[in-house]
Amino acid sequence: MRAHLARVDAVIIQAVIAGALSFSHLHDLAAAAGQGGWKAWAYPVSVDLLLVAAWRRMRAQQRAGQPAGGPRLWFLIALAASLGANVATAGLLDLDDVPASLRVVVAGWPAVAFFGGTLLAHAPRTQEEPAHPPVPEAAPEPPSAPSPAPVDAPHRDALPAPSTDPAPEEPPTGLTDAPAPVPAVTLPPALVDRVRALAEEHHAATGHPADPDAVRTRLGLPPSMTPSVAAHL
Numbered sequence: 001m002r003a004h005l006a007r008v009d010a011v012i013i014q015a016v017i018a019g020a021l022s023f024s025h026l027h028d029l030a031a032a033a034g035q036g037g038w039k040a041w042a043y044p045v046s047v048d049l050l051l052v053a054a055w056r057r058m059r060a061q062q063r064a065g066q067p068a069g070g071p072r073l074w075f076l077i078a079l080a081a082s083l084g085a086n087v088a089t090a091g092l093l094d095l096d097d098v099p100a101s102l103r104v105v106v107a108g109w110p111a112v113a114f115f116g117g118t119l120l121a122h123a124p125r126t127q128e129e130p131a132h133p134p135v136p137e138a139a140p141e142p143p144s145a146p147s148p149a150p151v152d153a154p155h156r157d158a159l160p161a162p163s164t165d166p167a168p169e170e171p172p173t174g175l176t177d178a179p180a181p182v183p184a185v186t187l188p189p190a191l192v193d194r195v196r197a198l199a200e201e202h203h204a205a206t207g208h209p210a211d212p213d214a215v216r217t218r219l220g221l222p223p224s225m226t227p228s229v230a231a232h233l
Contacts (some may be wrong), residue, residue, distance in 0.1 A: 021086070022044070022048070022085070022086060023044040025085045025088075025089045026043050026044035026047055026081075026082065026085045027044050028089050028095065029043075029085045029095070029102075029106065030043035032096070032098050033098050033103045033106035033107070034106075035106060035107070043109065046113045047078055047081045047082050047109075047113070048078075050074060050077075050078040050113050050116055050117060051075065051079060051082060054071045054075035054078060054116070054120060055075055071123075074120060077112070077116065081109065088102075187225075187228050187229075191219070194219065195219065195229055198210065198215050198218055198219070199215060202214070202215075212226050212227075212229045212230035213226055215229050216229045
């Protein structure tokens with residue numbers, strides 16, 4: 001963390017020093033070209049603001065995948081004005097006798113900067129990307145496969161119909177055979193996934209295992225399918 005702060009501080013210090021030098025050179029050139037008083041101080045602000053605005057608009061349009069030719073052109077113009085002022089004040093130009101062509105360029109800069117800033121300000125806004133990507137909508141559940149026909153077996157809770165036949169003789173031991181359990185019908189894979197999903201939803205909401213009859217009722221299955229539903233819980 002301390003090393004990161006040190007790198008940031010070094011970048012800020014370097015940017016402040018470079019900006020102050022460029023600001024001073026632009027001021028000196030504007031003053032030598034006949035722009036005295038507050039006007040000489042306004043020229044560096046105009047050049048640097050156009051440079052920053054063009055750079056930000058160029059980067060925004062590049063991130064949006066749009067052509068950035070216009071902002072790039074104004075960025076190069078502002079960069080040329082700043083770089084030219086820095087080079088001109090390095091002793092290559094006599095500031096006491098500035099050429100007439102340079103005076104014309106300095107005097108015409110406000111109109112150029114105003115035109116460029118207006119174009120950058122009124123350019124179509126690029127739609128910024130959202131901070132969080134949208135959550136994709138859940139895909140619709142596939143239609144459940146038709147449930148197989150129930151096995152012809154009596155419901156375990158149903159009472160047998162009375163018979164007119166004589167009652168069978170009881171075995172000597174006095175014990176009767178236990179009724180055969182109802183075989184579970186194999187469910188389709190899609191229906192098995194739906195059964196497990198409902199069971200997990202019930203367990204997450206209540207903290208208790210799901211009742212097979214309740215799951216079977218929510219799926220709209222006949223009562224005879226309860227053993228099959230219970231087999232997959």
